[in-house]
Amino acid sequence: MKRITVTVNGVKHEAEVEERELLVYFLREGLGLTGTNVGCDTSSCGTCTIHLDGQSVKACTLLAVQADGAEVTTIEGLANGGLHPMQAAFQEHHGLQCGYCTPGMIMAAVGLLEENPKPSEDEIRHGLEGNLCRCTGYHNIVKAVAAVANG
Amino acid sequence: MIPSSFDYEVAESVDHALELLRTKEDPKLIAGGHSLLPLMKLRLARPGTLVDIGRLGGLRGVRDAGDHLAIGGLTRHHDLNTDPLARQHCPLIAYAAGLVGDPQVRHRGTIGGSLAHGDPASDLPTICLVLDAVIVARGPGGERTIDASGFFNGFFDTALAEDEIITEVRVPKTGSAGWSYLKFRQRALDWATVGVAAVVGASNGSIQGAKVAFTNMGQTPLRATAVEAALAGAPRDAVAAAAQKADEGTDPPSDTWATGDFRRHLARVLTGRAVEEALSR
Numbered sequence: 001m002k003r004i005t006v007t008v009n010g011v012k013h014e015a016e017v018e019e020r021e022l023l024v025y026f027l028r029e030g031l032g033l034t035g036t037n038v039g040c041d042t043s044s045c046g047t048c049t050i051h052l053d054g055q056s057v058k059a060c061t062l063l064a065v066q067a068d069g070a071e072v073t074t075i076e077g078l079a080n081g082g083l084h085p086m087q088a089a090f091q092e093h094h095g096l097q098c099g100y101c102t103p104g105m106i107m108a109a110v111g112l113l114e115e116n117p118k119p120s121e122d123e124i125r126h127g128l129e130g131n132l133c134r135c136t137g138y139h140n141i142v143k144a145v146a147a148v149a150n151g
Numbered sequence: 152m153i154p155s156s157f158d159y160e161v162a163e164s165v166d167h168a169l170e171l172l173r174t175k176e177d178p179k180l181i182a183g184g185h186s187l188l189p190l191m192k193l194r195l196a197r198p199g200t201l202v203d204i205g206r207l208g209g210l211r212g213v214r215d216a217g218d219h220l221a222i223g224g225l226t227r228h229h230d231l232n233t234d235p236l237a238r239q240h241c242p243l244i245a246y247a248a249g250l251v252g253d254p255q256v257r258h259r260g261t262i263g264g265s266l267a268h269g270d271p272a273s274d275l276p277t278i279c280l281v282l283d284a285v286i287v288a289r290g291p292g293g294e295r296t297i298d299a300s301g302f303f304n305g306f307f308d309t310a311l312a313e314d315e316i317i318t319e320v321r322v323p324k325t326g327s328a329g330w331s332y333l334k335f336r337q338r339a340l341d342w343a344t345v346g347v348a349a350v351v352g353a354s355n356g357s358i359q360g361a362k363v364a365f366t367n368m369g370q371t372p373l374r375a376t377a378v379e380a381a382l383a384g385a386p387r388d389a390v391a392a393a394a395q396k397a398d399e400g401t402d403p404p405s406d407t408w409a410t411g412d413f414r415r416h417l418a419r420v421l422t423g424r425a426v427e428e429a430l431s432r
Contacts (some may be wrong), residue, residue, distance in 0.1 A: 002159060018156075019156070019157055019158060019159040019201070020153060020154045020155070020156055020157060020191075022153070041152050041192070042152075042189060042192070043185065043188075043189060043252075043255075043256065044340060046253070046255060049255055052258075055229070055258040056254060056255050056258060057255050057258050057259055058255045058256070061184065061185055061188050061189065061259070062184065062188075062259070063159070063184070063188070063201075065159050065203075066181075066184065066203065066205060068161075108254065108255065111254070112254065126339070127254060129253045129254070129339035129340050130252070130253025130254050130255045130256065130340055131253075
């Protein structure tokens with residue numbers, strides 16, 4: 001077991017974790033933050049996407065001990081009062097069907113706009129290439145991200 | 152999927168990491184972990200101790216070293232893709248770093264990790280091979296350099312010893328030479344079914360110093376020696392005929408993505424396109 005300190009959504013957590021515990025399970029089962037989903041569990045589908053020190057990463061391919069000392073943001077930490085603009089845009093443009101990919105898709109999209117605030121449609125599609133939507137709702141997802149980018 | 156149990160140690164310096172590699176039971180280095188952790192989750196790798204070098208900030212970043220760029224072994228793909236020095240002096244490696252996996256993977260994966268992993272389907276080993284990069288490794292006996300041409304021994308097998316760390320990758324500046332990397336894949340985030348890298352110089356209408364290398368056409372990244380020989384000093388209209396030699400000396404795998412024959416076809420087609428694109432840049 002290792003003792004780690006991780007700041008999640010602005011709240012500092014100290015915990016004892018097994019060395020092999022994946023960050024996504026620490027978030028879901030250790031902290032009860034079940035907004036971050038587990039899909040493929042092989043770093044392909046992207047539904048476990050969170051921000052680690054401000055960058056989008058797949059929490060199924062990180063050990064909790066690797067996040068020791070880091071700042072983590074999950075979908076629960078995105079909204080400040082009402083919905084985050086990206087969440088509101090997904091709602092407005094119907095950027096979800098079953099919703100399973102949505103938390104990761106939104107975290108990836110927010111990360112994309114932080115690196116590239118005014119992406120072209122092509123850049124949005126490439127920027128979301130690490131996230132799969134099995135309902136194939138990509139067109140509306142891209143519309144939602146473009147709506148936020150274009151203010 | 153949960154990896155089997157292991158001990159975990161954080162390296163505070165390269166020397167500390169080397170000491171941990173010497174003294175811990177069945178140790179394995181982890182940096183970004185985006186090659187190793189998936190293998191551990193599938194239990195294809197079961198290291199006794201993970202030595203985390205991911206916090207060694209001194210091994211991160213790109214430095215101008217005169218005729219070459221010195222890329223720290225822990226430089227992440229995203230940082231290499233966006234690095235101004237890399238984009239200016241070796242645009243091929245900056246571009247290719249942006250094709251590895253997907254954005255989330257590129258935020259974690261490192262160039263040293265990618266090379267040490269030795270996967271012939273990975274992009275950066277091919278890029279280092281076509282650029283004649285030099286890999287700098289530190290071990291208990293000090294530092295040594297390994298040419299990329301002698302680094303990849305076989306499938307997931309490299310010249311790096313178990314007690315060594317890749318500290319730096321030296322890539323020559325490509326100057327005015329044109330370049331290309333074409334990656335054929337089924338889905339955006341996949342490994343290359345086949346990849347072709349080219350660095351080509353031209354003067355007075357003839358091709359000078361064409362270098363071509365393949366991803367996923369054998370047990371290691373491969374140089375397209377027959378194509379390079381056919382292009383040496385050749386006129387520009389020799390590209391199509393040279394590209395027909397692309398699969399000579401290759402041994403492409405057959406798997407769920409493609410048969411070996413289809414990979415040979417892809418290598419010939421993509422070689423022609425890559426050399427033409429390099430000539431146009």
